Each structure stands twice: as C-alpha cells, then as structure tokens.
Amino acid sequence: MTMANTPASVCPRYHHAIELVGRRWTGAIIRVLLAGPVRFHAISQAIPEVSDRMLSERLRELEAEGVVTRRVVPETPVRVEYELTEKGRALQPVVDALMHWAESWVEPGPDRAAS
Amino acid sequence: MTMANTPASVCPRYHHAIELVGRRWTGAIIRVLLAGPVRFHAISQAIPEVSDRMLSERLRELEAEGVVTRRVVPETPVRVEYELTEKGRALQPVVDALMHWAESWVEPGPDRAAS
Numbered sequence: 001m002t003m004a005n006t007p008a009s010v011c012p013r014y015h016h017a018i019e020l021v022g023r024r025w026t027g028a029i030i031r032v033l034l035a036g037p038v039r040f041h042a043i044s045q046a047i048p049e050v051s052d053r054m055l056s057e058r059l060r061e062l063e064a065e066g067v068v069t070r071r072v073v074p075e076t077p078v079r080v081e082y083e084l085t086e087k088g089r090a091l092q093p094v095v096d097a098l099m100h101w102a103e104s105w106v107e108p109g110p111d112r113a114a115s
Numbered sequence: 116m117t118m119a120n121t122p123a124s125v126c127p128r129y130h131h132a133i134e135l136v137g138r139r140w141t142g143a144i145i146r147v148l149l150a151g152p153v154r155f156h157a158i159s160q161a162i163p164e165v166s167d168r169m170l171s172e173r174l175r176e177l178e179a180e181g182v183v184t185r186r187v188v189p190e191t192p193v194r195v196e197y198e199l200t201e202k203g204r205a206l207q208p209v210v211d212a213l214m215h216w217a218e219s220w221v222e223p224g225p226d227r228a229a230s
Contacts, residue, residue, distance in 0.1 A: 014210075015143050017217035022137005028130050087220045094216055095129075097209040102132035105202045 020065060021094065025050045025058050030088065031095055033068065037083040062088070135180060136209065140165045140173050145203065146210055148183065152198040177203070 021027050025047065032038060032046045044055055059082060062068035067088040073079040084091075136142050140162060147153060147161045159170055174197055177183035182203040188194040199206075 011146075011214070011217065013217040013221040013223060014146065014214050017213050017221050018137055018142030019139065020137075021213070022133055022135075022142065024134065027133030027137065031126075031129065090216055090220060094209065094212040097212045098132050098136070099126070099129050101205055101209055102126070102128040105205060106128040106132050108128055 020067075021091065023058070023061070025054060026062065027095075027098075029055070029058055029062065030067070030084070030091055033082060033084045033088065034092055034095060037071065037081045039079065039081055043082065067091070135182075136206065138173070138176070140169060141177065142210075142213075144170070144173055144177065145182070145199070145206055148197060148199045148203065149207060149210060152186070152196045154194065154196055158197065182206070 021030060028047045028050070029043060032043050038046075040052075040055070040059075043059075044050065044052060047055070050058075059068060059070070063070060065087075066085055069083050069085055071081045071083055073081060136145060143162045143165070144158060147158050155167075155170070155174075158174075159165065159167060162170070165173075174183060174185070178185060180202075181200055184198050184200055186196045186198055188196060
C-alpha cells in the first residue's frame, strides 16, 4: 500500500494496452483468434452481435497494431484467414486472467445473455 | 488449436469483463486504486488527461459494478476516498498480465507520452 495521496502516474504503455484490448468487440475477437487461424465468417458467427463492418474495422486495427495477420490461402475460391501474431498470442495470460476474474465475479445476467 | 471454422462463441461474462476494464480511463483508474485508498484529486493528478467530469462518471460506473467503494471519512473538512472492493482487488492479476504484455510488446512512442 502506498500513501493515499501519492499514487504513481499511470504507465502510458499499460494505458494503451488496456484500451486496445478493451475496445468494443476487440477482446471478444482476440479470444476467438486464440483458438487458431480463423476465417472472417467464422469470427462473425462466434460473435453474432458484431456487424461485418465493425468486425472488419476491428481486424484492421489489430493488423495495424501488429496483433493480427491476414493470410490469403491460394485456393479456389481464395481463402482469407486471420491469425494472431506472436504479439497477439502473448495476450493469452491476459485473457486467462480476465476469464478467471469474470467467472468468479461477473454474474451471468439476462442483460448479458446476448452480448 | 481448434479447427479454423469452429470457434467457440465468446462467453458473455468475459465480454462484459474486458469491456468494463477497457472502457476509456477505467483501466488507468483501477491501476491507481490498486495502490490503496485514494482521494478524487489524487486520482485526477495521477491521470492528468482525464477530466474531472469523466473521472466522476467512471468512478460511479465502477461503484455500480461493485468494483469501487466511495468512503466518507468524518474529518473536518470531510474527506472522500475511493477504494477497491474485494472484486476490484481481484483484478490485480489482470492488471499484472497486461502490464507485463505492455512492457514486452507496446513500444513507447511520442503519441503515447501524453495518454
């Protein structure tokens, strides 16, 4: 415990990190991708509440952050998959810690059944 | 690794949890409060970019979620402190995991120096 009136200022890198993973739908998308490479449609099915437009936007943001890569598999028809990078896979302990917290502390409620 | 086309749907409790802690400034506020009970002004000083109005709103949300308690200490003048509940303190491993990730993967950049 530090003194009540002298908290350290918040690390900007932590601040960036928590607001990146906490952005609307991003945490859910990362969780889906932790299971392995996945196609756009499958992410969309796993998170039915997110629109395709929003999902594209979030995936582009995660690509720009170096968390996700988009891979084109040269098949007929062409297959496009999304996959976590090493940086993205390194989020596993964060997701695990948050899952554990949610299981212990977040009550399942009717307002959360569809979100 | 699961099959690319069969990801599990995302647990609503996890989804609620990650978007709670990732809400703008909330992750930073929780980090400050993990150090111990703290007055409004001191949180504000630790996160100079957040307005008092936004800080009040976030603290009220965290109170409503049972993560933070507001405590009035009967002194002259009256002292108001904010403190994490047991539910709030249980977020320590989440914050630790995210700090660790941020230190390893988020580059300190000029755009983050002030956020």
